[in-house]
Amino acid sequence: MKQPLAYVHPAAKIASSVVIDPFVTIDADVEIGEGTRIGSNVTIMEGARIGRNCTIFPGAVIGAVPQDLKFKGEKTLAIIGDNTTIRECVTVNRGTAAKDKTVVGSNTLIMAYCHVAHDCVVGDNVIMSNATQLAGEVVVDNFAVIGGGTLVHQFCHIGPHVMVQGGALINKDIPPYVKAARDPISYVGVNSIGLRRRNFTNEQINEIQDIYRYLYLSGLNVSDAVERIEAELPATKERDEIILFIRNSKRGILRGYV
Structure with missing residues (x-):
């Protein structure tokens, strides 16, 4: 269902049950699966692939070109899995020639004002709390939970089932199953509760x-x-x-x- 005040490029592939609110812009070479809702003032740019039953909240931008000087306009993707929630003003850039795509998995929650840069891979069942910022080519594995305001250096790898405190500055890889906290960020134990x-x-x-x-x-x-x-x-x-x-x-x- 498309509002008359939204713009959807005729070449975009939008499932019939997708709900599109007013003032949305959807470019060509975009695919959106069944049951997804696109909130007002969302911009979905070329190369975006959004799965089924997702919710994209107002102000998000999916598939913008990378903030990377090596990007030369190559055809790349920004992929969002099924049942994922993208909250207000989140930005997910598409990939570069380095990896060809940026990926956010299924059943993942990306809270308001987060940034997922070019060629990142965010797994399934991940929680990125408000204003978390991933630089280029970061990998976040399944079931990781990242506290709000965390900054992650390019090329870092956050393992599965990791819990990271809010406001962390991450410049090293965080191995599986641990809690990371304090300043500077350090190992503080196993994430036994999770x-x-x-x-x-x-x-x-x-x-x-x-x-x-x-x-x-x-x-x-x-x-x-x-x-x-x-x-x-x-x-x-x-x-x-x-x-x-x-x-x-x-x-x-x-x-x-x-």
């Missing part, structure tokens, strides 16, 4: 805590701690995920609290 809410068992949580004791409380450097973890702790999905995350980290992982 893990229990997502049906992790006490045994799994205890195993994760054992891993992080080696990493942050043993006095070992990171590479030695990883070797000890592999040698002394049983192989589990969570153990192997943490080790792989650390070995693939390009910026180094979050520091321990001193």
Whole structure:
């Protein structure tokens, strides 16, 4: 259902059940799935792909060209998954030739005034609280929760099931399952409450805590701690995920609290 005061380019592919409020602008080469609602004064630009049953609140801009000087007008995408909520004045830029697309997953909540820059990948069931700002090529894994006003340096990786305090300045990778807080941002423990809410068992949580004791409380450097973890702790999905995350980290992982 389209308001007569909205502009929708005739080449845009809009499902019949999409609700479009007044003063919306939708460019060509846009696709929007069934059941989505587009609030007033939203601008959806070329290359946007929005899934089913999303809600885009007033003032959001989806698919604007990247704020990146290497962008030369190449054809790229900004992809929003199903059942995702984009609150007021959020900006999601499309990708560059580096990755070709910016992705926000399904069942994710992006609160007001957040920014998702070019080539970011935000997973499923993520919560980005108000005014969180992701620089280019940041990765945020599934079930991460980021407190309001957080600033994330380009190329950083935030692991799954992480909890980050509000107002954080993140310039290192944050490994899976942890809480990150204080200033400067540091490891402050395992996100045990979040893990229990997502049906992790006490045994799994205890195993994760054992891993992080080696990493942050043993006095070992990171590479030695990883070797000890592999040698002394049983192989589990969570153990192997943490080790792989650390070995693939390009910026180094979050520091321990001193």
